[in-house]
Amino acid sequence: MHWADVLADELLKEDKKHVLATGITPSGPIHIGNMREILTTDAVYRSLIKKGGKGELIYVADDYDPLRKVYPYLPKSYEKYVGMPISDIPCPCEKHKSYADHYLISFLNSLKEIGVEPHIYRANKMYKNGDYNKAIQIAMDNTDKIKEIIQKISKRELPKGWIPFNIRCEKCKKMTTVKAVLYDYPTIEYKCDCGYEGKVDIRKGGVGKLPWRVDWPARWKMLGVTFEPFGKDLGTAGGARDTGKKIVEEIYGYPAPKYTVYEFIMLKGKGAMHSSKGTALSAGEMLDMTPPEVLRFLLMNNQPGKHLMFDSGLGLLNLVDEYDKQERVYFGKEEETKGMKDLKKTYELSQPYNIPKTIPYQLPYRHLVTLAQIDKKWDKVKKILLRTGQIPKDLSKQDEKHLKQRTEHVRYWLDNFAPDMVKFEVKKKPPKVDLTKEQKKFLLSLIEKLPSVDWEAERIHNIIYETSEKEKIPIKTAFKTIYQIILGQEKGPRAGFFLSNLNKDFVLKRVEEAVK
């Protein structure tokens, strides 16, 4: 059984509407771990619905969290914002409403592309609207109990005078510099490091925020969360999950949601992922280089508890090939191999939206890698494909959309992540190369035959071979010559296939120019 079904079955033991939650703090570029969290939750949600259960997928953006420090990617001037909620800090690029939006908006757009459409909650709005007010009061009234739970379970010493509420200074707007002096419902008196002394009324929204370990359980109760996965760092003993479970049960009187712990995604190719060293890959980038169904496939095909290797180099091509293979098997075009697990379910969960009724038109991804370098725009790539008969004239709109999308992902990959060995550029002007006599002889001989050749991969390939044999020139030299005059480099994609995708007149002209 697929892991998503196992988790869904677990939820279905209780016949009620389930709330499957996921969330992040958009305090920086949203990284690929969030992709795993949200897709894991989405998979369970889809399984649940398919089995006839009732459920809702929600996404909580904790944009009321204070900025912790000036991260390396931020200007130094942001020092003055440290401690303020990220929803109230200006956007670094000035195009978004706030710092939080800067990172959040693009991620939310990415979600659309991979077919995840959760109900979105914004913590800053929930706090400002007063949705949290009751939870805050309950927390304040149980300060000692909560403190004891956290100290006992997390084995952490909390300072004297600690309260489960971070007040926001009314003067300097910071949350991290305030000390509570006296709680007397409904007000808390406080002192801030900035020198301000004041009093907040917790019946009003937006005067402060519950600390993470309390915020989480309060949110479970408030939103009726019944399932929420989390990363292994939170799953550790004494972590937020442990204290959260106890707090939600004992303080808020609500059962802790079911969960699964997911492992991290490792990066291959650019070395191990060290977010501190800036080698982290953002969720957006990951999606920009990977077709959405393939990215989903990577996660659906592996249990959450498995750590994943994401290879942004050549491995990405293998991953796409693997996906395409599963697709062929799914539609009965190819035999299933023994290792394929939960193939049907995995394929279905990999689809961003509708599950195709018939197999989508498949074009080997590697060919697309070549084509996307001959012409960058889809319109032109399409022309090549039509001319060479690699796609039928009556290609469906849906198939075309799919191929176009893949071409765009290939382009992004080529521009940013592809290793040099697969890259080339068709030079608009003849590259400067000093050809040997032997090479010129080859080209002169080739040019006699080329005009009459059917412009088709195998025919071209044969002509090259015949010519090299006739002129007694090593085949390697022959290929090298072709790459040199067209690409200005010594190697390139499969020659016959490659040339057939180029315009015939262009090739003829180039050969002529080269032997002048």
Next chain:
RNA sequence: GGGCCUGUAGCUCAGCUAGGUAGAGCAUCUGGCUUUUAACCAGGUGGCCAAGGGUUCGAAUCCCUUCAGGCCCGCCA
């Protein structure tokens, strides 16, 4: 110290969430191809499933112990 994950072919890993004949890709070998690219096609070799014990008619799969690796425990999933 605590938590989680992993250990299956030379390499990367599936199969463990249904206990019932040990699988794939790459590498290697053989045959084919006048075919450069991580070539291609057909076939072959290759495993005491980390070790030990337990449950069972039957264990890679479930349970316990040990060993070895990885990661996480300062609000980065």
